[in-house]
Amino acid sequence: MAYKDEQLNEEKVFKDPVHRYVHVKDRIVWDLIAAPEFQRLRRIKQLGTTYLTFHGAEHSRFNHSLGVYEIVRRMIGKFTNYPHWNREERILSLCAALLHDLGHGPFSHSFEKVFKLDHEQFTRKIILEDTNIHRILKRVSPEFPKQVADVIAKTYADKLVVSLISSQIDADRMDYLQRDAYYTGVSYGHFDMERILRVMRPIEDQVVIKSTGMHAVEDYIMSRYQMYWQVYFHPVTRSAEVILSKILHRVKFLYETGYTFKLKPTHFQSFFNQEITLRDYLRLDEAVVYYYFQSWLEEDDFILYDLCERFINRRLFKYIEFNPNTQMKEWMELYRLFQDVGIHPDYYLVVDSSSDLPYDFYRPGEEEERLPIHLQMPNHELKELSRHSDIVESISGKKRTDHKLYFPKDLLEAVKDHKLKKQIKEILYGQGEGQLVD
Structure with missing residues (x-):
């Protein structure tokens, strides 16, 4: 029997708090899960610093990757008898779902920004270069690793396969919304996934939704909207991310200026030198x-020392609403005053902005094409979701941005020059848009 078709003697199951069970019957899936590069994902949190805000958010990229695999497995099970679904793509779809987050690093996005990295590029490297994962995939065929990498990179020829893990309603989003809601303890991310899976239909290049399932999709879109603003962009989490990124910036600066570390940052050297293997x-x-x-x-x-102590012991920065587009004069004045009182503004005065576009459809001239969600009407005609749903139409194409200014209130209170301290406080807490949030 060919390796891609080889089955385990008995089905293996992972107990899962979101999907109840994750089922594995294919030998290749079982082998990939056991590979060291995949096991590493147990040591990467799914939500980075969010555990400092929602103490239950300790789950890993490993959890999430298994969840995405399970949803795709269930999708494919429902697609089997539809003419546009190619059964030969089954194992490719399962492997791509399982491995889609393989290249995430520690604290994912914060880490990437500091060192100018791209986790998708590293996912591709792990799949295509000399790794255990690559050797397992190559047992299917010499070209199979590249096919898996192409699905994840959204360049694979069969767009229907790509859409299972990369679209505006895909297995990736459906898992992380529910999983993150479960572990953070919030109610926002819950929606009727069972209903959505029942009304999904594969057509030539995408998955569409039977029109009777529109309300379940509306619920999913609004769940995503709420999760971004209540969980993913929570200002306390962002405060921790600011401190984390400033630690890495400081270490990089010290390394580049010849500082002698008591413990040499060996694991970071190739990152500092931009020679990352x-x-x-x-x-x-x-x-x-x-x-x-x-x-x-x-x-x-x-x-x-101070930044590390803050991060480890959760002594985070305070924040105010602050729009750099309209308050640049105040920002420049604060920067000067922080210097005058001996608080280094490059590390202790940080503007952080977050933005999200909850749903959109393709607009000519835009850099990124967003494949819209289509409803399949009773006559099989396709209608773009926002043209049929008032709820989705109301948020479609509307990008929301939020700006905060982060600073250490305790260092500010310790300033001995009362005149300068008063000037800083008047800008931060006084008239205008600034409003301290504890």
């Missing part, structure tokens, strides 16, 4: 990063 990337996980943060509490550099 795949081996170096895979060696770095959140346990390793935490070890360095603990070690840097012993360093003589006050800024590095």
